[in-house]
Amino acid sequence: MASNQFTRTPLPNQAVLADAELVRACRAGDMTAWRGLYDRYAPLVHRFSAALGVPVEEREDAAQDIFIAVFRSLRHFRGEAQLSTWIYRIAARHAIRLGRRRRARDLMRLTMLKEKPPIAIDPSEHSTHVALLDRMLAKLPAKKRTVLVLFEIEGLSAKEISEVVGCPENTVWSRLHHARAEMVKAARRMVS
Amino acid sequence: MKWLETPHDEGEHLLREGLEQARRRTGDEIMHRRVWGKVNDALARPKLRFSGRLALASAALVLLFAGGLFGFPRLAAYVASPDTTVATAPEVPASPAPPATSARTAPAFAEPQSATAEQAALLETERVPGHVVRTRGGERARVALGGGAEAELAENSVITWDRQRRPSIEQGNARLSVPRQPPGWRFSLTAGPYVVTVVGTKFEVHVANRTVGIGVTEGVVEVWRGGRSTRLVAGDSWTGPLYPDEARAASFAPSVRPRLHAPPLAKPAASAKAAPSASRGPQNARAALQSGDTGKAVEILTRTAQGSGPAAENAAYELGRIARYHLNRPRQAVALWDKYRIRFPSGLLRTEADLSIVDTLSSLGDVRAALTEAQAFLLRHPSSERRADVQKLVERLRATESAAGQR
Numbered sequence: 091m092a093s094n095q096f097t098r099t100p101l102p103n104q105a106v107l108a109d110a111e112l113v114r115a116c117r118a119g120d121m122t123a124w125r126g127l128y129d130r131y132a133p134l135v136h137r138f139s140a141a142l143g144v145p146v147e148e149r150e151d152a153a154q155d156i157f158i159a160v161f162r163s164l165r166h167f168r169g170e171a172q173l174s175t176w177i178y179r180i181a182a183r184h185a186i187r188l189g190r191r192r193r194a195r196d197l198m199r200l201t202m203l204k205e206k207p208p209i210a211i212d213p214s215e216h217s218t219h220v221a222l223l224d225r226m227l228a229k230l231p232a233k234k235r236t237v238l239v240l241f242e243i244e245g246l247s248a249k250e251i252s253e254v255v256g257c258p259e260n261t262v263w264s265r266l267h268h269a270r271a272e273m274v275k276a277a278r279r280m281v282s
Numbered sequence: 283m284k285w286l287e288t289p290h291d292e293g294e295h296l297l298r299e300g301l302e303q304a305r306r307r308t309g310d311e312i313m314h315r316r317v318w319g320k321v322n323d324a325l326a327r328p329k330l331r332f333s334g335r336l337a338l339a340s341a342a343l344v345l346l347f348a349g350g351l352f353g354f355p356r357l358a359a360y361v362a363s364p365d366t367t368v369a370t371a372p373e374v375p376a377s378p379a380p381p382a383t384s385a386r387t388a389p390a391f392a393e394p395q396s397a398t399a400e401q402a403a404l405l406e407t408e409r410v411p412g413h414v415v416r417t418r419g420g421e422r423a424r425v426a427l428g429g430g431a432e433a434e435l436a437e438n439s440v441i442t443w444d445r446q447r448r449p450s451i452e453q454g455n456a457r458l459s460v461p462r463q464p465p466g467w468r469f470s471l472t473a474g475p476y477v478v479t480v481v482g483t484k485f486e487v488h489v490a491n492r493t494v495g496i497g498v499t500e501g502v503v504e505v506w507r508g509g510r511s512t513r514l515v516a517g518d519s520w521t522g523p524l525y526p527d528e529a530r531a532a533s534f535a536p537s538v539r540p541r542l543h544a545p546p547l548a549k550p551a552a553s554a555k556a557a558p559s560a561s562r563g564p565q566n567a568r569a570a571l572q573s574g575d576t577g578k579a580v581e582i583l584t585r586t587a588q589g590s591g592p593a594a595e596n597a598a599y600e601l602g603r604i605a606r607y608h609l610n611r612p613r614q615a616v617a618l619w620d621k622y623r624i625r626f627p628s629g630l631l632r633t634e635a636d637l638s639i640v641d642t643l644s645s646l647g648d649v650r651a652a653l654t655e656a657q658a659f660l661l662r663h664p665s666s667e668r669r670a671d672v673q674k675l676v677e678r679l680r681a682t683e684s685a686a687g688q689r
Contacts, residue, residue: 102588118419119664121669122671124325124622125318128321133313134308136308136313136314137305137309140304140307141304149313150313150316150317150320154321157317157321158325161321201303207345215407217299219299219303220303222296222300223297223303224599242285242301243304243305245305248376265398269380274293278291278292278293279293282293
């Protein structure tokens with residue numbers, strides 16, 4: 091029990107369900123299954139949103155919106171792709187939308203002469219390496235960034251990435267190649 | 283071979299480390315719980331169907347049309363009027379050097395009844411550094427500050443814009459109304475040596491007699507000077523010295539705030555450090571627990587729980603968990619979760635606290651108390667995803683109770 095600190099109270103009969111069963115149970119309105127689905131994919135959504143540049147102060151809201159979208163459109167999930175691939179697709183679209191909103195807000199702040207808000211720092215992310223990586227990722231175009239994050243951080247295969255981003259596998263490889271090259275170049279520049 | 287498996291230079295090494303750490307960035311459990319609480323709430327609310335949306339859109343259109351019909355003739359008449367100032371009140375002059383601004387004026391705050399009745403028109407100013415708006419005796423002005431914020435200047439008041447284009451109350455009284463700012467945005471203004479930051483609120487600033495006074499009507503206001511701050515909530519008021527020397531010497535110490543009605547704050551240096559340490563509290567407590575220092579974790583969490591906001595709520599709940607799982611004191615754990623429930627009756631971890639109490643009491647063999655709590659849980663959380671499990675537990679406890687009664 092000692093290793094259980096900071097985890098939620100376990101459900102007495104919570105069995106590990108396969109994604110397909112979980113989806114079926116969720117569709118049937120089983121709240122335990124919904125919670126199970128959330129617990130399984132919340133860390134993934136957080137990690138993916140962070141890597142796609144959603145700032146710390148917006149991550150909770152982003153995760154909330156993504157999961158509400160997942161739960162509300164679960165009935166449209168046909169099961170042709172993996173559940174994780176489908177969630178990645180929703181999360182990627184949401185992160186891009188947030189990025190667009192953020193840019194518009196920055197522009198508005200410039201025109202309204204507002205003071206820039208202080209940059210929030212996630213206390214769990216004190217590492218310099220990950221902060222530098224975020225800075226380098228921020229300079230990549232959205233398409234290359236998504237592919238690089240899905241491959242290198244999320245560990246998806248090129249085929250799965252092609253399903254998430256909706257492009258041919260060859261394009262995934264090409265974007266990945268360019269993204270890696272740009273990242274290495276940026277890292278070397280940063281070090282020097 | 284995997285990319286960056288053997289880094290060739292410092293840059294590749296940096297990249298590899300960064301990627302490695304980004305893979306471990308999964309967020310903390312407390313945050314996930316908070317998000318689940320919000321998601322659960324949102325899911326409990328029925329989604330508006332298409333017909334509902336259509337009805338709302340139609341209502342909005344009708345309102346817009348009606349507003350146009352009503353407002354346009356008034357606006358046209360206002361624009362066509364040769365003199366847009368109120369005839370009974372004199373014009374508000376600007377300071378001599380910077381560009382002048384005239385304002386529609388009305389009586390000062392001293393006459394609240396007539397002030398409400400004769401609300402002055404909103405004055406759109408240039409909001410450039412050095413621009414000044416000044417009211418004389420018996421005058422009042424409403425000045426737009428950008429982003430929907432506005433200041434209502436009482437008589438003999440002066441507002442300027444500093445180099446950072448922030449509004450600055452130089453003299454007199456200003457009643458400010460700042461609409462809720464978008465996430466991550468803050469509105470700030472200065473008064474003497476202090477910077478006042480708000481997210482969305484109504485408050486009043488008073489600069490006179492060598493003092494700066496702030497009274498909050500709605501929301502939360504932070505008053506900053508250097509790296510030190512004080513936080514005021516609705517109903518609080520605060521006074522500080524106007525001149526930098528006095529302000530430096532007195533700082534935020536309570537002794538120079540004879541009219542301080544806000545809850546007494548810690549020394550400024552401590553309060554400035556309080557925010558980051560509160561947000562780091564759970565992380566530090568977790569690190570202490572992992573290193574086996576339960577006492578330190580309890581100390582950190584107790585300190586965090588004394589504050590306010592989500593960090594305090596989480597800490598209050600976690601104290602119960604430590605008592606149960608680390609200190610093996612289940613009764614104390616129940617008491618701590620009970621304390622949590624009293625303090626945060628609608629907290630995001632309320633369900634967890636209720637369940638933890640049921641679970642602990644049942645493991646203690648206190649059938650009667652566990653049954654009472656479990657039944658209360660079913661009544662309090664009718665749509666909880668744990669309902670089925672608690673229902674089963676209730677049946678089991680009832681069976682145990684009746685078996686004990688028969689014996």
